[in-house]
Amino acid sequence: MWKARPPELYKSLRCNFSVPTLEINGNADEESIADIFVRVNSGGKALGEDDFILTLISVYWQEGRQKIEDFCRSAKIPKQGTAYNFLFEPSPTHIVRMAMSYGFQRARLHYAYMLLRGRDFDNGVYSDALRVQQFDKLKTVLDKVLNVQVWKNFIKCIEAAGFVSKTLISSENALVYSYAMYLIGKFDYGMEESALRKLIAKWFFMCSTLHTRELFSPTADGSKSALERHHLFPKTYLARIGITDDRDRNQTANFAFIEWSDNIEILDTSPAEYMKDQLAKIPADEKDGVYAVHALPDGWEQMKYADFLSQRRGLMAKVIKRGYERLK
Structure with a gap:
């Protein structure tokens, strides 16, 4: 049975804490309250303009904020009629950026907030009066942004560009602004769907080539998945021949994706050594095709590292070009 604690113990545990409070006049309008929220939070957890915009929407159009939340929740539910897809789960922040970019042509949310x-x-x-006018416009814009069928048609554009897994998506913002462009093409210019799909697919493909590492090693997330990123010239091997700077060893052209069990087998052997076993697994009539798809120069395993990087970069560019041309 617990014994009562003596008063002296409680006295010894007493501490003086100052808790700041803010009293708001009962006659304060909604605009003032929203402004106070922004000012108070800007001194604590770093909030972005998207948070402030969502606050404004909550204050002046609660139904709109609920629509945004409902859409984002539905994107996580694999069910007919929801916004679910295999590529992207948008957040309320993403929706704000889509709406501001498409409806107000504002890429910087600071100005969109004002x-x-x-x-x-x-x-x-x-x-x-101007605030009411802008919110009326926002209501029209969100009806288009949150249209599930329009959203799914846009996702088909991304899939048409060859992006069939979220591990291939290197930039969520690229998706966000590509959707804004899709909406502009569809509603502002009335483009025919097939032509618009090709255009957005090409646009997103080129946006993603800025991140060629993801194109040539799509599951580089550190987990033991079916495929894993691999150094074609292993880091330990490069260190043995005097190349110790990770900037040199981690060049994008030195990566490929292979089955992780093979990666473990390769470990730190030279390409000339481990490729003997790997080539034995590839039928002779398929070797050229495998090398072409992976942008590997013929005889690369015998090359000097610098020469290999130089030649493979050129081949990678050609692979990307062929992929782009297939979208025409």
């Missing part, structure tokens, strides 16, 4: 507050950029004055 716009929704009703700022006239000509004279710098805020007005309730």
Whole structure:
């Protein structure tokens, strides 16, 4: 049975803490309350303009905020009629960026936030009338952004570019702004769906070639998945021949993706050594095709490292070009 603690113990545990409070006048309007929220939070956890925009939407259009949340939740539910897909689960922040980019042509959310507050950029004055006007426009914009069928048609554009797994998506923002471009093409220019799909597929493909590491090693996430990133010239082997700088050893052209069990077998042997066993697994009539797909120069395993990197970079560029041309 627990014994009662003596008062002296409680006294010894007492500490003086100062908890700041903020009293808001009961007559304060919604705009003032939203502004106070922004100012208070900007001094604590770092919040972005997207958080402030979502706060404004919550204050002036609660139904709209709920629509955004519902859409994002549905993107996680693999069910007919939801926004679910295998590539991307948008967050409320993503939806804000899509809406501001498409509907207001504002890539910088700082200006989008001021716009929704009703700022006239000509004279710098805020007005309730302009705020109401901008929110009316936002309602129309969100109806298009959150249209499930429109969203799924856009995802088909990305799949048409060859991106069939989320591990291939190197930039979520590239998806966000590509969707904004899709909406502009569809609703502002009335483009025919097949032509628009080809255009967006080509656009997204080129955006993603800025991240060629993901194209040539799509599951480089550190987990033991079916495929794993592999140094064609192993790091330990390169260290043995005097190449110790990770910047040199981790060149994109030195990566490929293979089955992780093979990666374990290769470990730190030279390409000339481990490729003897690997080539034995490839039928002779398929070798050229395998090398072409992986952008490997013929006889690369016997090359000097610098020469290999130089030649493979050129072949990787050609693989990317062929992929792009197939989208025409």
